[in-house]
Amino acid sequence: ANTLTTAWKLLKNLSEEQQRYEKQLIFEHPVFPKLCQQLLHSARRMTRGDLVFSLHAVVNLGVPQSTLLVQTLLRVCQERLNQLDNRCISVLAITVSGMEKDKNVSALQAGLQLLVEQRISSIRDIFILQNLMKCLGKDVPVFLKKKLEVAVLREIDSLTLPNALRMFSALVAMNYCSFPILNACSKKIQENVQDAPFRQLILILGACYTLQYRNVKLFSALAGYVNSTAYLWDKRQIVLFLSACEGLGFQPSELMDTFAEKVTEDPEFLNLKNLLVVLRVYSRLNHVPRVQKHLFFETLHSCLNKFLPQISNTELLKAVYSLGILGYLPQRALDELLQKDSKDELTLSDDLKEPNAMMLHCVKTCVELDSPSFTKPAFVLTENLSSLVPLNLRKAQAALIELLGDENMFRQNVQLPYKYHIDFEIRMDSDRKKVLPIAAMDDRPDSQVQRLAFLFAPMSAFCLGTAHPQGKLAMKMRHLYKLGYHVILIQSKKFQEMTNEDAVEFLKGKIYSEDAFSFPKVTVRDNN
Numbered sequence: 308a309n310t311l312t313t314a315w316k317l318l319k320n321l322s323e324e325q326q327r328y329e330k331q332l333i334f335e336h337p338v339f340p341k342l343c344q345q346l347l348h349s350a351r352r353m354t355r356g357d358l359v360f361s362l363h364a365v366v367n368l369g370v371p372q373s374t375l376l377v378q379t380l381l382r383v384c385q386e387r388l389n390q391l392d393n394r395c396i397s398v399l400a401i402t403v404s405g406m407e408k409d410k411n412v413s414a415l416q417a418g419l420q421l422l423v424e425q426r427i428s429s430i431r432d433i434f435i436l437q438n439l440m441k442c443l444g445k446d447v448p449v450f451l452k453k454k455l456e457v458a459v460l461r462e463i464d465s466l467t468l469p470n471a472l473r474m475f476s477a478l479v480a481m482n483y484c485s486f487p488i489l490n491a492c493s494k495k496i497q498e499n500v501q502d503a504p505f506r507q508l509i510l511i512l513g514a515c516y517t518l519q520y521r522n523v524k525l526f527s528a529l530a531g532y533v534n535s536t537a538y539l540w541d542k543r544q545i546v547l548f549l550s551a552c553e554g555l556g557f558q559p560s561e562l563m564d565t566f567a568e569k570v571t572e573d574p575e576f577l578n579l580k581n582l583l584v585v586l587r588v589y590s591r592l593n594h595v596p597r598v599q600k601h602l603f604f605e606t607l608h609s610c611l612n613k614f615l616p617q618i619s620n621t622e623l624l625k626a627v628y629s630l631g632i633l634g635y636l637p638q639r640a641l642d643e644l645l646q647k648d649s650k651d652e653l654t655l656s657d658d659l660k661e662p663n664a665m666m667l668h669c670v671k672t673c674v675e676l677d678s679p680s681f682t683k684p685a686f687v688l689t690e691n692l693s694s695l696v697p698l699n700l701r702k703a704q705a706a707l708i709e710l711l712g713d714e715n716m717f718r719q720n721v722q723l724p725y726k727y728h729i730d731f732e733i734r735m736d737s738d739r740k741k742v743l744p745i746a747a748m749d750d751r752p753d754s755q756v757q758r759l760a761f762l763f764a765p766m767s768a769f770c771l772g773t774a775h776p777q778g779k780l781a782m783k784m785r786h787l788y789k790l791g792y793h794v795i796l797i798q799s800k801k802f803q804e805m806t807n808e809d810a811v812e813f814l815k816g817k818i819y820s821e822d823a824f825s826f827p828k829v830t831v832r833d834n835n
Contacts, residue, residue: 308357310342311364319367330369347376350383358383359395363402372407381411388418396422397435400442404480420447427454433462433470437477445482452483463491471495472507475514484518493525500532505544508533512551521555523772530559537565542576545569546584553588556777558770560594567596567603574606579614582607583622586629592770593781595633604630608637615640620653621663628666631673632778634785644670669782672725676789683791687758689732690722699799700730700763706810707731710818715744721760723790727783731761732792733818742818759818760792763799774798 314333318326333339346361353361362380370377384391384399391399400419406412423430423439430436436459443451459474471492478485496503496511508529515521533540533548545566552559570577570585577585586607589595596603611618611626618626627644630637647653648667675681696704696719707717711733718732734743735757743756768780776784776796784794795817805813 308346308353308361308364311346311368312360315364315367333368343370343376347379350379355387355391355395358387359391359399359402363398366402366406372409372412378411381415385411385415385418388415388422391422393426393430393432393435396426397432397438400435400438404438404441404444416442416444419443420451424451424454427458430458431462433459433466433474436462437470437473440477441480444480447481452481455481456483456485456488459485459488460491463488466491466495468495468499468502472503472511475511475518479514479517482517484520486520489518489520489522493522497525497528500528505533505540505548509547509551512548512555516551516554521771523557526552526555526557526559526771530557530562534559534562534565537562537569542566542569542573543581546581549588550584553591556592556767556769556771558592558594558773558775563589563592563594564596564598568599571599571602571606574610577610579618579622582610582614583625583629586611586626590629590632590778593633593776593778604633604635608635608640611637611640615643620647621659623647624653624663624666624670627670629778631670631677632782634673634677634782636673636677641670641674645674668726669779672786673782676725676786681789683789687790688724689718691718691720696720699803702803702807702810703731703761703763703797703814706807706814707733709807710811710815711742713744715746716742718745723787725786727787727790729760729787729792730763733759733761735759735818739819758792759795760787761795761797763797763802766798766800769798 318329321329343365346365350358350361358380362377362384365377365380366372372378396419399415403412403415403419419439420443423443430439436455440455443455474488474492478488500508511529512526515525530548530552533545537545545562549559549563549566607630611630615623623640623644627637627640644653653663653667700719704719708714711717716733719730721729721732723729732745734745735741736743737755737757739757762780762784764776764780768777769775770777774796780796784796787794797817802810802813
């Protein structure tokens with residue numbers, strides 16, 4: 308047992324490549340089969356500590372799970388389960404959590420579950436509790452998940468940074484989002500973020516995505532640390548971090564500005580995979596660097612051109628779509644994409660048809676509306692889809708009726724060209740002082756009226772914790788502006804939380820305030 312455990316301790320801190328080499332030497336050593344044979348014969352006579360540590364060592368050294376040795380050790384552990392102390396249970400739990408499911412592993416997990424139910428009140432070590440959470444997994448009954456949660460919270464004052472970092476993966480293993488535990492771990496990580504390994508930062512963000520846990524303070528602390536130490540990290544590491552942020556809908560603005568500078572200074576590190584990730588991140592989060600924005604997009608454009616001979620149709624579409632969302636049209640790549648489309652070379656499998664058709668439609672819309680030669684049309688052809696208002700817009704409808712006095716003063720559920728849709732439309736005189744009846748305006752050119760488009764968007768359409776619209780929504784706003792609309796963007800959830808009186812006053816302020824008519828120029832539209 309000591310020999311095997313020592314061998315594993317020596318190996319575990321080596322790189323993967325070194326581990327493979329050393330394991331091969333161990334397996335080829337003439338004494339190793341004899342050692343395994345001795346372990347097999349001695350299994351039932353070993354102390355409980357030697358038993359579980361031997362199993363832990365042989366599994367981690369790479370002895371196949373299907374071998375008689377591993378299966379025998381698993382069965383003996385089952386037989387002696389009640390004799391194991393909490394430390395042995397912890398080692399056994401972490402060993403089993405990394406093994407494939409088979410008859411003996413499943414039986415051992417079931418036995419561990421029963422043992423944990425009996426002993427949970429006596430386990431005072433967070434590390435042991437984490438190992439048990441990983442072992443028992445997502446199939447454990449909810450009542451036991453709650454018992455484990457209570458046990459962890461009981462010891463939360465002794466939480467260390469390593470405990471906090473490991474707790475995220477333990478909760479993911481159980482598929483259990485415990486806000487009290489996660490909040491405590493987040494606070495500990497924020498206080499000691501400078502001591503957390505970079506890989507752990509990305510794993511934390513991935514765990515938050517899986518658990519649907521959103522903590523802007525935690526994400527800001529991680530992003531601030533990475534930004535302040537950006538000179539320490541490989542640019543590809545920052546790409547991974549930004550990709551994890553994008554999955555959460557979180558916009559680390561300062562880090563994205565810093566990274567944009569690094570890209571313009573040295574774009575050679577960008578392979579095709581990383582380029583596509585960078586394009587996706589900046590477009591979805593609707594981020595345009597504050598300085599040298601044109602140089603940044605020109606650099607990405609140049610990198611894209613370099614990969615055109617080897618890029619797949621789907622990758623080409625995604626790249627052009629991402630830049631199009633930001634209002635930048637990469638001419639050479641765009642020409643190649645449209646040429647392939649005209650020749651029907653963009654044919655894709657059924658599962659990709661719908662999303663790719665949507666992306667292609669967006670690209671074509673950008674080509675038309677973002678062109679410098681596009682001028683605002685005198686009339687915009689619109690259509691009322693339905694008189695029925697969705698449940699989440701009925702409060703807005705009632706507030707508009709109370710404010711304007713009549714349903715004829717606004718339109719609802721309006722379909723526009725280019726497949727755009729707006730929730731409500733109001734028309735005002737050219738001085739923006741009076742709301743005009745919809746019917747009376749049908750024959751008047753747009754130059755004599757101001758059109759207001761109300762968009763009630765879900766929180767998921769904004770970057771996390773902000774009122775900053777994500778890429779697709781920002782593109783829609785930009786295009787509505789091109790079509791002659793002044794866009795009033797409202798977070799639907801916050802509007803629903805208002806009282807009826809506050810809702811009326813809020814809309815009144817939006818309609819008659821000059822600030823409501825300004826359009827934030829957050830995209831690159833003058834690249835031509």
